[in-house]
Amino acid sequence: MSEQRPNNNSRLVIKLMAVVLGMFGFGFALVPLYDVFCDITGINGKTNPYAATYDVQDVDTSRTIMVEFITRTNTGMPWEFEARTKRIAVHPGELKTVQFYARNPTTRDIVGQAIPSVSPGTAALYLNKTECFCFNQQPLQAGQDVLMPMQFYVDPQIPEDIEVFTLSYTLYDVTGTSSTVAMNRG
Amino acid sequence: MSNAAEHLHHDEHHDHKPAGIMRWLNTTNHKDIGTLYLWFAFIMFLIGGAMAMVIRAELFQPGLQLVDPNFFNQMTTVHGLIMVFGAVMPAFTGLANWMVPLMIGAPDMALPRMNNWSFWILPFAFLILLSSLFLEGGGPNFGWTFYAPLSTTYSNDSTALFVFSVHIMGASSIMGAINVIVTIFNMRAPGMTWMKMPLFVWTWLITAFLLIAVMPVLAGAVTMVLTDKFFGTSFFDAAGGGDPVLFQHIFWFFGHPEVYIMILPAFGIISQIVPTFSRKPLFGYASMVYATASIALLSFIVWAHHMFTTGMPVAAELFFMFATMLISVPTGVKVFNWVATMWRGAISFEIPMLFALAFIVLFTIGGFSGLMLAITPVDFQYHDTYFVVAHFHYVLVTGAIFSIMAAVYYWLPKWCGKMYDETLAKWHFWCSLISVNLLFFPMHFVGLAGMPRRIPDYALQFADFNKWISIGGFAFGLSQLIFLALLIKASRKQGEPATDQVWEGAQGLEWEIPSPAPYHTFETPPMVK
Numbered sequence: 111m112s113e114q115r116p117n118n119n120s121r122l123v124i125k126l127m128a129v130v131l132g133m134f135g136f137g138f139a140l141v142p143l144y145d146v147f148c149d150i151t152g153i154n155g156k157t158n159p160y161a162a163t164y165d166v167q168d169v170d171t172s173r174t175i176m177v178e179f180i181t182r183t184n185t186g187m188p189w190e191f192e193a194r195t196k197r198i199a200v201h202p203g204e205l206k207t208v209q210f211y212a213r214n215p216t217t218r219d220i221v222g223q224a225i226p227s228v229s230p231g232t233a234a235l236y237l238n239k240t241e242c243f244c245f246n247q248q249p250l251q252a253g254q255d256v257l258m259p260m261q262f263y264v265d266p267q268i269p270e271d272i273e274v275f276t277l278s279y280t281l282y283d284v285t286g287t288s289s290t291v292a293m294n295r296g
Numbered sequence: 297m298s299n300a301a302e303h304l305h306h307d308e309h310h311d312h313k314p315a316g317i318m319r320w321l322n323t324t325n326h327k328d329i330g331t332l333y334l335w336f337a338f339i340m341f342l343i344g345g346a347m348a349m350v351i352r353a354e355l356f357q358p359g360l361q362l363v364d365p366n367f368f369n370q371m372t373t374v375h376g377l378i379m380v381f382g383a384v385m386p387a388f389t390g391l392a393n394w395m396v397p398l399m400i401g402a403p404d405m406a407l408p409r410m411n412n413w414s415f416w417i418l419p420f421a422f423l424i425l426l427s428s429l430f431l432e433g434g435g436p437n438f439g440w441t442f443y444a445p446l447s448t449t450y451s452n453d454s455t456a457l458f459v460f461s462v463h464i465m466g467a468s469s470i471m472g473a474i475n476v477i478v479t480i481f482n483m484r485a486p487g488m489t490w491m492k493m494p495l496f497v498w499t500w501l502i503t504a505f506l507l508i509a510v511m512p513v514l515a516g517a518v519t520m521v522l523t524d525k526f527f528g529t530s531f532f533d534a535a536g537g538g539d540p541v542l543f544q545h546i547f548w549f550f551g552h553p554e555v556y557i558m559i560l561p562a563f564g565i566i567s568q569i570v571p572t573f574s575r576k577p578l579f580g581y582a583s584m585v586y587a588t589a590s591i592a593l594l595s596f597i598v599w600a601h602h603m604f605t606t607g608m609p610v611a612a613e614l615f616f617m618f619a620t621m622l623i624s625v626p627t628g629v630k631v632f633n634w635v636a637t638m639w640r641g642a643i644s645f646e647i648p649m650l651f652a653l654a655f656i657v658l659f660t661i662g663g664f665s666g667l668m669l670a671i672t673p674v675d676f677q678y679h680d681t682y683f684v685v686a687h688f689h690y691v692l693v694t695g696a697i698f699s700i701m702a703a704v705y706y707w708l709p710k711w712c713g714k715m716y717d718e719t720l721a722k723w724h725f726w727c728s729l730i731s732v733n734l735l736f737f738p739m740h741f742v743g744l745a746g747m748p749r750r751i752p753d754y755a756l757q758f759a760d761f762n763k764w765i766s767i768g769g770f771a772f773g774l775s776q777l778i779f780l781a782l783l784i785k786a787s788r789k790q791g792e793p794a795t796d797q798v799w800e801g802a803q804g805l806e807w808e809i810p811s812p813a814p815y816h817t818f819e820t821p822p823m824v825k
Contacts, residue, residue, distance in 0.1 A: 119407065123474060126477060127474070130474075133510070133511075134516055137513040137514075137515070137546060137549075138516050138520075140546050144539070148539075153608065154541060156539075229607070231607065232609065282535030284535055
C-alpha cells in the first residue's frame with residue numbers, strides 16, 4: 111500500500127495538471143468561441159465584416175424599417191466624422207446608399223478604422239452591407255477630407271418586432287499599428 | 297537508498313526541527329507551512345486594511361482632501377487584490393494545510409515539497425504588486441477586476457508587474473489546490489470513507505476543484521491583457537477586431553467561481569464549529585455535501601449576472617437571473633441545517649461559536665442583498681453603487697473573514713497548546729461585530745440612493761452616512777489590533793493549558809492528538825470506525 115502511494119500521487123498530479131492546462135487553453139478558446147457564438151446569435155451587435163452580394167428578388171413593401179446612423183470618434187482620434195444621412199426609412203430587401211463624411215483637421219497624416227455596431231444586437235444578423243468604408247482602413251492626409259459611401263439592404267427575414275435599429279460607427283486612430291504598416295507596404 | 301536511511305534516522309528524533317530562518321525556508325511540514333500561510337494572510341489583511349483606512353479617510357468628508365484621485369483608485373484596486381488573493385485565499389489554504397491532514401488522519405500533505413514552493417512564491421508575488429505602487433505613475437488603478445480597456449489602453453506600464461504578480465498568485469493557488477486534492481484522495485486513514493470526512497475537508501476538496509478549473513482562466517485573462525497592452529494583439533480592442541465585453545465574460549467566468557472559492561471553506565468551518573458548541577451532530581450531513589457540490593456546479597453558469605448592464609439580450613438576462621437565484625436554494629439548505637443543528641442543542645457561547653453565529657446572521661444578510669442584485673431589472677439601479685460594495689463586504693468580511701477568525705479561535709488551542717486570552721477575544725469579537733455593521737450597513741442606503749463606487753468624492757447628501765461609515769471603518773481596523781495582540785500572546789505560548797479535546801463537544805481525529813499538536817502526527821494511520 112505505502113509502496114504504491116507515490117505512484118498514485120504522481121498519476122493523480124498528472125491528471126490534475128492536465129485539467130489545469132486544459133482550462134488555461136479553454137480561457138483562450140473562449141475568444142473564438144465567443145466570436146462564433148455572437149456570429150450565430152448576433153448578440154454583441156457586430157455586423158458581418160465582409161461585403162454581401164445583393165440577390166434579393168422581391169422587396170417587402172408592406173414593412174418599413176427605420177435605420178438610424180450614429181457616429182463617434184474614439185478618445186484621441188481628432189477627425190471630424192459624421193453621417194450625412196441621420197436616419198432613413200427602408201423596405202426590407204431594398205438597396206440603399208448613405209454617405210458618411212470624414213475630415214482630418216490636423217497637420218499630420220492619420221489612418222482611421224471605423225468599427226460598426228448595431229443596436230439591438232439581433233438586428234445585426236439582418237443588416238447586409240454590399241459596400242462599406244468600414245471594410246478597409248481609411249488613410250487621410252493632413253487637412254484632407256472624404257465622402258465615404260455605405261450601401262446596404264435589410265434582409266426580408268428580419269423579425270417582425272424590429273421596427274427601428276441603430277447603426278453606430280466608432281472611428282479609431284490606427285496609425286502605426288502593425289496591420290497599418292503591413293497594408294501600406296502591400 | 298541513502299534517502300530512506302536518512303528518513304529512518306530523521307524519524308527517530310520525533311520533534312526535531314532545524315533552528316532559525318532555515319526551518320521556515322526549507323520546511324515541508326504541513327503544520328509549519330500552515331502557520332506560514334496564516335501569518336502571511338494576517339499581515340496582508342493588515343496591509344490591505346491600511347489601504348481601506350486610506351479610502352475611508354478620503355471619504356470621511358465630501359470633496360477631495362487627502363489623496364489625489366489616481367492614488368485613490370490605486371488604493372481601491374490594490375485593497376481588493378490583496379484582500380482576495382493575499383488575505384482570504386492564503387488564510388483558507390493555511391487552515392487546509394494545518395487541519396486537512398489532522399482531520400483525515402494523514403501524516404502530512406501528499407506533496408510536501410510542492411507545498412513549500414507554493415507558499416514561498418507568494419511573498420514575491422505581493423512584493424512585486426506592492427512595489428509597483430512606488431513606481432513613477434503608480435501601481436494598478438483600474439479596479440481589482442481590471443476591465444479592458446482600462447487595463448490595456450488606459451493603464452500605465454506597471455500593468456506588467458500586476459500581470460506577473462497575478463500569474464504567481466495563480467500558480468501558488470493551483471499548486472495548493474492540487475496538493476489538497478491529492479492528499480484527500482490518497483492519504484485518508486483506513487476507514488475514513490468519503491461520507492465520513494469532516495465537512496471542512498469536503499468543502500475544501502470541492503473548492504480545490506474550483507481552483508484548478510478557474511485559476512488557469514484568470515491566468516489566460518491577464519496574459520491577454522499583457523499581450524494586448526505590450527505586444528499589439530487585439531483580444532479586447534475593438535479597433536483591431538476584438539471586443540472589450542469579451543474581457544468581462546472571461547474575467548467573470550473566473551470571477552464567479554472565485555467568490556465560491558472564498559466562501560465554501562467558510563461553510564465547512566461553520567459546519568465544524570456549530571455542532572461542537574451545540575453538542576449535537578451536524579444536522580443533514582449528506583445534504584450539506586450535496587449542497588456544496590451544487591453551489592460549485594451552479595457557480596459556472598451564472599457569471600453574466602455581473603454584466604447585466606452590458607446590453608445582453610433579455611433571454612440571456614433572464615437565464616442568468618434565474619440561475620443565480622437557484623444558488624440560494626442549496627445555500628438556504630446550509631443555513632437551515634446550521635439552525636437545525638442548534639435546535640434544542642446544549643449551546644454554549646465560546647468565542648468561536650460567537651463568530652460562527654455572527655457569520656450565519658450576517659452572511660445571510662449578504663446573501664439577501666445578493667438576491668436583490670440578481671434581479672435584473674433592479675440591478676440597473678444598483679449596478680456599480682455602494683449597494684454592491686455593501687453586499688460583497690457582508691459576504692466577504694462578515695462571511696469569509698469572520699469564518700477564518702472563528703476557525704483561528706477554534707483551533708488555536710490545538711496549534712499552541714494554550715487557550716487564547718478570553719478577555720482580549722471578547723473585546724475583539726464585540727468591537728468587530730459592532731464596528732463592522734456600522735461600517736457596512738449604511739452602505740446599503742447610500743448605494744440605493746445612488747452613490748457610485750470607486751469614486752473619491754460624493755454628493756453632499758451622502759455626507760452624514762459616509763462619516764459614520766468611516767468611523768465604523770476606523771473602529772473595525774483598530775479592533776483587528778486586539779486580534780494581533782491576542783495572536784502574539786498565543787504564539788508566545790502564554791495562557792491556560794488546553795486539554796487534548798479542548799472543547800467539551802468537539803468530535804473528530806484532530807481532537808484525539810495531544811495539544812499542542814506534535815510536530816509529526818499520525819505516522820501510523822489511525823483506524824476510523
